[in-house]
Amino acid sequence: MARLHLHLLSDSTGETLEMLAKAALAQFGDADVQRHFWPMVRSVQHLERILGDFEDNPGLVLYTLSNEATRDRLEEACRHLSLPHVSALDPVVAALEERLGQQAHGRPGGKNKMDEAYFERVDAIQFTIAHDDGIASENWEQADIVLAGVSRTSKTPTSIYLANRGYKVANIPLVVESPPPPILFKLKNPLVVGLTTAPARLIQIRRNRLLSLNEKTQTPYVDEEVVSKEVAFARRMFADNGWPVIDVTRRSIEETAAAVIKLHQEREARHEAKRPPQTGPKPI
Known part of the structure; x- marks a missing residue:
């Protein structure tokens, strides 16, 4: 070709x-x-x-x-x-x-001007990088979206992709032996989304990760029983807290991010519908 x-x-x-x-x-x-x-x-x-x-x-x-x-x-x-x-x-x-019924503005770069939206995106990227892998839990309430999941469920790349779309994202690893900070269960502002995947697929990804690090020793990190328990632990947490769940087994990063954005937009729409209508000043 x-x-x-x-x-x-x-x-x-x-x-x-x-x-x-x-x-x-x-x-x-x-x-x-x-x-x-x-x-x-x-x-x-x-x-x-x-x-x-x-x-x-x-x-x-x-x-x-x-x-x-x-x-x-x-x-x-x-x-x-x-x-x-x-x-x-x-x-x-x-x-x-x-x-x-109107003519488009012929402004060079009008689609991506370095305006307020641009700087908001830069801020989102900086926030997301600073809150990767469970860092700075005291600031999670400032996030737009929080992603939670076991190791190697695409939390970081999905977070970065979302940040480039203007969303402030924190991501949190879920480890059976080390539960997340209690603040995770008290968050009000951010949408918390659980990411999960099939254990067999997760084991394959983790093995590839170990091989890239020249680590050939068998560890619990890729043990079938241990990984299945990890995934089950995360799923129970998602269900107990009523968090929406996205299965990333057969999704690309872009597809996962699109699903997260849809959930966020739906949540914002529900919140908007609950707000009382604004009324003007009463006539004298």
């Missing part, structure tokens, strides 16, 4: 474009694709500096550009080089313009 050079070019961080490309490429599991990532392209001068790579590595160009001059130059260059090029968001924006 021939290699495809995929050029991703954005006038902002390129996060939206990367997510779109990743979702599309997931439909072609064995494709040989080399990505060339070009973020923050906000001028024709900047674009000119990278067109040489387009010529050296011809392929498909996906772009999100708001500046008309930069966009026109890119499209002209692609036509000259006979490169297929797609403005990734145009069909969606056009459909929204038609339905909303």
Whole structure:
């Protein structure tokens, strides 16, 4: 199979474009694709500096550009080089313009401005890193989401993924011999979610982890009976506290995070529905 050079070019961080490309490429599991990532392209001068790579590595160009001059130059260059090029968001924006009855704002980087939302995401990432693996329990109440589960149930990578979506996350390992701090059972603000998996799958993951550390000695960490008891211990805790549970056995990190976000959104919607309606001042 021939290699495809995929050029991703954005006038902002390129996060939206990367997510779109990743979702599309997931439909072609064995494709040989080399990505060339070009973020923050906000001028024709900047674009000119990278067109040489387009010529050296011809392929498909996906772009999100708001500046008309930069966009026109890119499209002209692609036509000259006979490169297929797609403005990734145009069909969606056009459909929204038609339905909303208004024109989209042509602001470079408008999707990912370094505004309040950006800094909130940075804050979320910092919080999540500082509260990994049961650290700083005194701050758990400040979290949006708390993930609990036995070792190797994808707590940390899921937490980081959620943090990149703007959620402050703490994650807590559940160990039979060392119960978590009592504060875990008193949390009010964060949504606590239990992560579980099939014992056989967990043993396989843990064995791979030990092999990566050059540890070949048989330990209780991968003992079938011990692991089954760990998983059962965690499940009882989830049930006793009424926490929602996600089985990560056959889920990717992205799928697990999406399920957590859905639970959080549903919880927020329930809380919103319970709030009394706001009323204006009474007429005199």
